[in-house]
Amino acid sequence: MNGQVCPVRGLTAALYRCVLCGLTVALYTVYSGAMGDRYNIHSQLEHLQSKYIGTGHADTTMYEWLTNQHRDSFASYMGHFDMLNYFALCENEAKARIRFNLMERMLQPCGQPPEKPEE
Secondary structure: OEEEEOOOOOOEEEEEEOOOOOOEEEEEEOOOOOHHHHHHHHHHHHHHHHHOHHHOOOOOOHHHHHHHHHHHHHHHHHHOHHHHHHHHHHHOOOHHHHHHHHHHHOOOOOOOOOOOOOO
8 A cells, every 4th residue: 555645635545556467546535534524535435335346345244255355366367367377387287277267266266155144
C-alpha cells in the first residue's frame, strides 16, 4: 500500500497494486472528520463492493471470502502466461493440462461449503 496526497483537493489515496499484473486501485479518503466526508468514503466503498464481487461485505463468511481469493488467484495464474509456463515446468505437465486443472479447481476451490446453522 502506498499513500499519495492530492494537492488540489487534499484527498489521500491509498493505492493497492496487484503483485502479478500491476493493476492499481485507488481508495480516496478525507481526514477532516466532517459527516459529508464520511458519507463519501462509504459511498465509494459501496460502489467498489457492487462493482467487484470479491471485495465482500459485512455478511461475507470466511468460506465465501476464501473461495473468492482462490478463484481470483487461479484466474490470475491462467491470465499470466509466464506463471502458467512456470507451473507446467514445475509439475512436468502440458500447459493445457495445467489450465484444465486450474479451471477444475475453480469450481469448489475450498471444498464443500459448510453447513449453515438454522435460525
